[in-house]
Amino acid sequence: MNVVVCVKQIPDPADPGALDPNTKTLKRDGKLILDESDSYGVEMALQLVDAAGGGEVTLVSMAPNGETAGLRTALAMGAAKAVLVSDDALQGSDALGTSKVLAKAIERAGQADLILTATESSDGYTGTVPEQIAELLSLPSVTFAKSITVDGSSVKVQRQTESGYDDVECPLPAVVSVTAGVVEPRYPSFKGIMAAKSKPVDQVGLGDLGVDAGSVGWAGAGQEIVEIATAEARAASTVVEDDGEAFQKIVDMLAELKIV
């Protein structure tokens, strides 16, 4: 079984991020790393291929400046190869633009039985790319998977909901988004890191994918960032003096916030 995993490479969340005042977007000129959200998809894919007893995991990523650092982490975990889309014309791509590119890149990656993504990325978190990819590829879309089993030509998914989970089944190929934290991503072993060095990364531009530059990037973006403003400083906290009834005030407050 062949699984394609979409993996986003993002600025290290532990580094203080900065916004570019001109483009009003996150600066991405430093080193990028594998989005932790996607490490669950990679792990899930590796386990599925293992369980199927054959096949391979292919990565698909769109990132600026030919960035491969995050891909190398995923290759070191055990993925077999990667398609990387990097093109200056992609600057300013919105989620739809990104989905168009990823859809084409998935096709380029070869015949896939299953396409995995995270439910949302850690830096952009629109949570809309997976569904858009599915639409563009005319494939079924299942979201919020907490467990996936492949059975011949169909996939069974436990789909997380607020109160529990739904059992969902659909034919393959399909696009499934994986919830963070549902598997324990393996750490790359030393051998894996060394092996990753010789795994192929197919780096392509828009021309190679046959994507019209006008339909992506700033040119094609249907969204515009009008203004960026500093977040308001957190309002002072409420101090509840305990007069013996403080617990009630706290309960009321939590109820008001719909937490209890």
Add this chain to the structure above:
Amino acid sequence: MTDYRSPVKDALFTLRHVGMLDEISSSERYAHADPETVADVLGEHGRFMQEVFAPTNRIGDTVGLKWSPEGVETPAEFKTAYAKFVEAGWQGLNAEAEYGGAGFPEAVFTCALEFMTAANGALTMCPGLTTGAIECLQAWGSEEQKERYLRRIVTGEWTGTMNLTEPQAGSDVGLCTTKAEPQGDGTYKITGTKIYISFGEHDMAENIVHLVLARTPGAPAGTKGISLFIVPKFLLTEDGEPGERNDVNCVSIEHKMGIHGSPTCVMSYGDDGGATGFLVGEENQGLRAMFTMMNSARIAVGIQGVALGDAAFQKALQYSQERRQGREVGGDSKEPAFIEAHPDVRRMLMFMKSHVEAMRALLVYNSAAIDLSRALEGDDAEHWREIAELLTPVSKAWSTDVGMEVTSTAIQVFGGMGYVEETGVAQHYRDARIAPIYEGTNGIQAMDLVGRKLGMRMGGVVGEYLQRMRDLDGELAAAGEEFASIRTELAAAVDTLEGVTNWIMTNGLANPVEALAGATPYLRIFGTVTGGWLLARLALGAKADLEGADQADVAWLNTKIASARFFAEQVLPTAAGLVPSVQAGSSVLYEVTPESLASV
């Protein structure tokens, strides 16, 4: 409090500018360790350590270990973290490829060991000593021993220990009395008691391979009569699996000031008829074999200074940006300022930062010298072997002394909260306190430097080393005004070191007591000057990197230059202040007696 972050970028920068990584990886022996691969390896290793080892550090400190007659129980989190470490294959990073290692340079391993130690110093004692055992068996083990033991140690499945110390034999291992009697079948019966054996017993691995110093019947007295033995916890079956339990037991563990997660064991050999041991190398050659292990172990202990210093510094830096206290002098805000704004707190931050960088540079440079001595041939190899030998006592003692000062300064930045265990910064200080003691006390290191290393090639080795430091002057002069103070202070400091070195060599020849009386401050001068020289090289590297640097790196690179300037202007001058205490000689020390020193 944010968690420890492995300084991967700093490590790579140090490897490039003082660790001679380009030179090392252009040799045949280390061709596989090209800078890009090293970046990948250290990147993943660093992430593993901060995510897997670091969260277990406090647990080791607070939960600690449980001893029972059955053995030593480590916290469950240690077992899980160690199992992942083995699974990822990190133990073999610098081990030779022939027995399953990755054959990476020591300089790279030094950076990796820093991350591990900072993440969890107590737990890292186990793989750290195992690395020593690997080096020892690689150098001295028989083919059969390598096949049967070394392979399984390199994977981390089995761990190694180092059994030197006995109640009456600490600094002076020559007083060792553990007995080894030949059994006529090639094996020996080992009987005796070893103390302070780190990870002598634990439950993280399926076998423990003890390397034990002992005396055969009729062996010459002192260090000339010591032999080295493999004593496995479980004797191996025919097919090399752990079988029958050997007669070696952990009879108790120590309650200590720090490294609570590292069992410090009293080991009893032969309570029940004798433990079976296997000779490593030849009889009476044990000390030589132990020295193979000790050189790498000394560097490993030096790394504890950098690692714990950096872990504490990271916490202090964070706290200084969270704690508000006092008005900023000259500022116009009515609000209390973050303490980082105060000159004295800034000074503490710079003190820590520059010393951490200097220690890291020293250890990486020392390790790189070992690599080049292995990778090159003839005179070049010999040259780097000499440099490595010269610097090893300095790496061990200077870094661990400075490590104490840096962890202590970090507590100071926290104020009262630093003394309260909750912040975790006190743990680094307690953990760091052992490092100046074990692996040869720092006093013994100073004697080694003065008594053995300075005399190498009749002072030729240290002379060349001093010249090398002077040779940086041209580059510093060309680097412009920004480097002027670095240049002036470094030149003065090298003069100081040269003068005091000459004094030691002249007076030490005439009367060793004179030289030994000043050995510790002398080592301090040596370390300080070397630190300043290496930081100057890093600063020059930063200046070069600034050309065409990513915007994101500019502040980071400029900080490297500032750090070197701080050290040059505020630390290097202290070297001269120590000269009188080196040259004071011994007379005042012996004008008193222990009795007269007592105040009653």
